Amino acid sequence: MMVFSEPAIEQFSSFINCRPTTLFPQIPIVDLSKPESKHLIIKACEEFGFFKVINHGVPVEFISKLESEAARFFSLPLPEKEKAGPPKPFGYGNKSIGQSGDVGWVEYLLLKTNQESDSQTFGSALNDYMSAVKKMACEVLEIMADGLKVQPRNVLSKLLMDEQSDSVFRLNHYPPCPQVQPLNGSDVIGFGEHTDPQIISVLRSNNTSGLQISLRDGSWVSVPPDQNSFFINVGDSLQVMTNGRFKSVKHRVLTNSSKSRLSMIYFCGPPLSEKIAPLPSLMRGEESLYKEFTWFEYKKSAFNSKLADNRLMHFQRIEAL
Numbered sequence: 073m074m075v076f077s078e079p080a081i082e083q084f085s086s087f088i089n090c091r092p093t094t095l096f097p098q099i100p101i102v103d104l105s106k107p108e109s110k111h112l113i114i115k116a117c118e119e120f121g122f123f124k125v126i127n128h129g130v131p132v133e134f135i136s137k138l139e140s141e142a143a144r145f146f147s148l149p150l151p152e153k154e155k156a157g158p159p160k161p162f163g164y165g166n167k168s169i170g171q172s173g174d175v176g177w178v179e180y181l182l183l184k185t186n187q188e189s190d191s192q193t194f195g196s197a198l199n200d201y202m203s204a205v206k207k208m209a210c211e212v213l214e215i216m217a218d219g220l221k222v223q224p225r226n227v228l229s230k231l232l233m234d235e236q237s238d239s240v241f242r243l244n245h246y247p248p249c250p251q252v253q254p255l256n257g258s259d260v261i262g263f264g265e266h267t268d269p270q271i272i273s274v275l276r277s278n279n280t281s282g283l284q285i286s287l288r289d290g291s292w293v294s295v296p297p298d299q300n301s302f303f304i305n306v307g308d309s310l311q312v313m314t315n316g317r318f319k320s321v322k323h324r325v326l327t328n329s330s331k332s333r334l335s336m337i338y339f340c341g342p343p344l345s346e347k348i349a350p351l352p353s354l355m356r357g358e359e360s361l362y363k364e365f366t367w368f369e370y371k372k373s374a375f376n377s378k379l380a381d382n383r384l385m386h387f388q389r390i391e392a393l
């Protein structure tokens with residue numbers, strides 16, 4: 073057996089220095105039933121690119137039904153899960169993320185959002201959940217448009233309502249990972265740091281911690297899990313549509329040593345042909361910080377990148393920005 077000396081183990085940079093440097097600053101909480109939500113959402117998107125939503129209107133039974141079906145799926149023997157096909161672009165994946173060699177302590181299912189056929193694996197639970205979450209996502213995007221004072225208020229939500237909307241749904245399962253955890257207070261990466269390329273992502277997890285977001289100063293903050301709420305991530309596309317006023321949030325997941333984490337995420341994407349550009353009324357005479365591109369072009373480039381890459385960089389007018 074190989075025994076690492078202290079200096080040697082420190083070279084495993086992906087396992088060390090993962091402890092959050094900031095503990096529990098208040099993650100913004102937005103109550104969708106309150107009129108002040110529009111100001112809170114804008115502030116949260118500017119400051120963090122991230123917030124938590126309560127009074128979201130998604131029925132608990134849709135959530136718990138899908139959660140138990142997902143748990144059942146992930147408990148199947150590996151060959152059964154592999155029948156769902158490799159995740160290229162849709163299917164079951166294990167440890168390997170994307171096409172550029174990223175790995176994490178995670179297994180997952182990537183699913184389409186606009187086809188009934190996927191319901192085969194999960195009965196009606198998947199469609200019930202996705203429709204309710206899509207409705208809530210549209211509401212969030214309309215409140216956002218109100219807060220930004222852009223009209224019509226469905227400028228963003230219509231991209232999701234479009235039947236060509238390129239949204240994706242993902243179930244992630246992070247099994248408990250006891251191995252290296254006690255060493256040097258190190259952590260194992262479940263899902264490496266990245267920003268989501270879409271407009272927004274709507275995340276719900278069980279009560280197991282692991283999700284962290286990165287603040288502007290580069291520190292990492294653990295997001296306390298809350299199975300009754302949803303978390304919204306600002307994605308790269310929304311950063312561009314607001315000409316950099318909102319920033320996409322860098323986030324990652326660390327594994328837990330004793331509990332498994334189950335998360336379900338609805339990634340709100342526009343139609344492939346959609347031009348991703350700053351909303352004209354937000355420009356007030358200023359120039360776009362970004363080159364012109366379609367969602368298809370951005371997605372193609374994103375899927376060739378590594379998880380931690382700054383994917384927007386190549387689309388900035390001044391690359392060094």
Ligand SMILES: C=C1C[C@]23C[C@H]1CC[C@H]2[C@@]12CCC[C@@](C)(C(=O)O1)[C@H]2[C@@H]3C(=O)O
Pocket residue numbers: 169170171172174182240266267268269270339374375376377378379
């Ligand atoms: C290295 C990767 C893996 C990617 C593509 C590329 C960069 C960002 C990743 C995500 C993050 C958001 C969901 C997803 C489905 C997406 O659209 O972008 C992911 C995709 C994958 O897991 O395949």
Ligand SMILES: O=C(O)CCC(=O)C(=O)O
Pocket residue numbers: 242244263268275277283323324325335337
């Ligand atoms: O599983 C999670 O909690 C987050 C995963 C994530 O960021 C993603 O799938 O894009």
Ligand SMILES: [Fe+2]
Pocket residue numbers: 266267268273323
């Ligand atoms: Fe993500």
